[in-house]
Amino acid sequence: MYTRLLKAPLRADKSFFLFGPRGTGKTFWVKNQFPNALYLDLLSTSLYRDLLSNPSSLEEMIRPGFADFIILDEVQKIPELLNEVHRLIENFHYKFILTGSSARSLRRRGVNLLAGRAFTFHLYTLTPEELGPDFNLDFCLKYGSLPALFSEKDPNLYLETYVKTYLREEVLQEGLVRNLSTFSHFLQVASFSQASILNISEIARESAINRKVCESYFDILEDLLLAKRISLFTKRASRQVSGHPKFYFFDTGVFRTLRPKGPFDKPEEIDGAALETLFFQQAQAYIDYYELGLEIYYWRTRSQLEVDFILYGARGIFAFEIKRAKNLSPKDLRALEAFHEEYPEAKCFLLYGGDRPRYFGSIQAIPFVEALKTLPKLLQ
Numbered sequence: 346m347y348t349r350l351l352k353a354p355l356r357a358d359k360s361f362f363l364f365g366p367r368g369t370g371k372t373f374w375v376k377n378q379f380p381n382a383l384y385l386d387l388l389s390t391s392l393y394r395d396l397l398s399n400p401s402s403l404e405e406m407i408r409p410g411f412a413d414f415i416i417l418d419e420v421q422k423i424p425e426l427l428n429e430v431h432r433l434i435e436n437f438h439y440k441f442i443l444t445g446s447s448a449r450s451l452r453r454r455g456v457n458l459l460a461g462r463a464f465t466f467h468l469y470t471l472t473p474e475e476l477g478p479d480f481n482l483d484f485c486l487k488y489g490s491l492p493a494l495f496s497e498k499d500p501n502l503y504l505e506t507y508v509k510t511y512l513r514e515e516v517l518q519e520g521l522v523r524n525l526s527t528f529s530h531f532l533q534v535a536s537f538s539q540a541s542i543l544n545i546s547e548i549a550r551e552s553a554i555n556r557k558v559c560e561s562y563f564d565i566l567e568d569l570l571l572a573k574r575i576s577l578f579t580k581r582a583s584r585q586v587s588g589h590p591k592f593y594f595f596d597t598g599v600f601r602t603l604r605p606k607g608p609f610d611k612p613e614e615i616d617g618a619a620l621e622t623l624f625f626q627q628a629q630a631y632i633d634y635y636e637l638g639l640e641i642y643y644w645r646t647r648s649q650l651e652v653d654f655i656l657y658g659a660r661g662i663f664a665f666e667i668k669r670a671k672n673l674s675p676k677d678l679r680a681l682e683a684f685h686e687e688y689p690e691a692k693c694f695l696l697y698g699g700d701r702p703r704y705f706g707s708i709q710a711i712p713f714v715e716a717l718k719t720l721p722k723l724l725q
Contacts, residue, residue, distance in 0.1 A: 347475045347492065349374055350634040354466050360434060360441040360459065362420075365468035366570045366595055367511060368491045371444045374468060375416050379442065382414040383407060387422040400429045407439065414440045421445040431459050446515060447568045469630035470596050471495070473718045482714050486619045489598020490626070504602040511571065521565050527554060531562050535572075536604040538592045540618040540625075540653075542645070543574065545589075563592075571595055573629075578642035578655040584687055588645040597622045613669070620713065621653055621667050624696065628656065628665075631721050639663075639724065650680045655691075656724065662688055663724060668697040673710060681708050694723065 349370070354361050355378060365371050376384065385406065387393050395402055403426065407415060420426060420443040433439045443463065445451065470490040473480040479495060488500040497503045512525060512532075522528045531552040538548060549559035566572035574590035594600040597619045604615060625641070632639045639658035645651040656663040664684050668677055673695070681693045685707045695710040703710040716723065 347471060347477075347479075347495075349468070350472060350475055350630070351466065351468055352634070353636065354378075354442075354464070357464055358440070360430075360439075360463040361443070362463055362465045363442060363444045363468060364447060364465065364570065365444075366446065367515070368493060368507060369468045369470055370492045371468050372418055373492075375418075375442050375444060379414045379416065382416045382442065383411065384416045385418065387417065387419045393422060396426055397423050400426050403429050404433060407433070411439065414442050416442045416444070418444050419446075421447065421451055424451050427451070427459060431462065434459070434462055447570050467633050469633070470626055472627055472630050472634075473714075474631075474721070480718070482717075485623055486597055486616065487601065489596040489601075490623075491596060491598065494598065500598070501602075504598050508599065508602050511569070515569050516565065521568075522562070527552070528562060528565075531559070532603050533605050535563070535566070535592070536594070536600060539594060539600050539604070540621040541591060543589050543592045566594075571599070573625075575625075575641050575643055575654075578644045578657065580657065581688075584683075585647045586645060587647045588643070591643050593622055593625050596626060617667075617669055620669055624654065624665065624667055624713075624717070627717055627720060628654065631724065632656070635721050635724075637721075637724055644680075644684055646683065650683045652680050652684050655684075660724065662691040664688075664691050664693045666693075666695045667713070668695065671698040671700075673697055673699070673703070678705055678708055682706075692723075 351374065354363065363371050363375065375382070385392060387396070400423065417426065417430070430441050430443070434441065441463065471492055488494050488504065491507070494500050494503060512529060516522055516528060517525050531554065534548055534552045545559055546556055549556045552559060563574070567574065572592065572594045574592055576590055577586060577588045579586055594603065600622055601615065601619060628641060631637070637658065637660060639656040639660060642655040642657060643651065643653060644655050644664070652664050653667045654665040664681060666681050670677070677695065681695060685691055685693050693708045694716065695708055696713045696716045697710055699712055701712065
């Protein structure tokens with residue numbers, strides 16, 4: 346068992362949504378944090394059928410005057426149930442915990458998201474801070490950091506099953522795509538764009554689908570929290586900047602499982618993308634858990650200078666460049682130097698494979714493992 350950093354829901358005596366991809370530990374967390382709650386699992390076939398045919402029967406399942414939380418696990422299975430939840434909150438002041446795979450997929454169906462009567466929180470894969478002494482960079486780069494992996498005898502088999510289950514249960518059963526084999530091929534093609542700027546037309550061509558279908562597939566990945574696109578940082582830019590969004594699957598292990606490998610695939614390309622992905626998934630988690638109020642971008646000029654991540658918000662502006670190399674050269678600093686020239690108020694960090702901190706004027710180089718473990722402090 347690992348103690349999770351998610352604390353904000355515990356401070357609010359109010360209904361809340363808890364979103365996150367399958368396998369991040371939502372059910373385990375709510376059951377352990379709220380042991381006296383009434384737990385209703387919508388993955389249960391009989392319960393699902395009862396509530397799908399008659400959402401108002403939810404009231405009959407709650408003891409009158411019940412004062413603890415009521416957990417509706419996988420609420421996206423019956424979006425219409427949220428209208429009934431809304432009514433029960435208004436009429437009886439019940440408190441609900443609503444877990445699911447995405448708020449966006451619920452909004453797209455036009456359902457009631459309780460009009461501000463419930464907070465929204467997210468749970469992510471495990472962070473180095475949560476793993477403590479069990480954190481191993483090589484393991485996380487190869488297999489990712491879904492909680493179940495750290496007790497699995499065969500991580501590869503778990504990840505292959507995870508991907509197939511997600512496709513079957515979340516994509517096919519929800520009717521999100523018409524052709525599962527076409528979508529599966531798209532996932533493989535999209536994996537080549539990990540940590541890269543998206544070229545939708547090229548991906549559509551290689552996937553043998555039209556551009557609109559390709560765009561809808563990327564929307565599905567974001568809806569299910571399987572992936573995220575980050576935008577180009579353009580605020581107060583005097584240099585000419587250029588670029589479409591960059592793309593990341595949410596976890597290094599899922600990315601590697603989807604990514605085809607063969608004699609023409611260079612390991613360093615996959616490893617470099619995995620390193621960026623690991624930073625990205627940890628940055629997302631820490632920003633949410635510590636309520637830092639930062640948004641994640643990237644920066645790229647028309648002259649091809651690129652900084653991997655820009656974190657921007659009320660706390661300031663932070664620039665991160667990720668390098669696998671153990672030794673640094675002047676060219677490794679050029680993009681960060683250009684960014685600092687454009688934004689002198691930015692704190693600039695170069696995360697690399699070495700074993701000691703180094704300082705280059707306004708740029709601080711930090712060993713990658715150390716940076717991951719101290720990231721919340723770097724962002725204060």
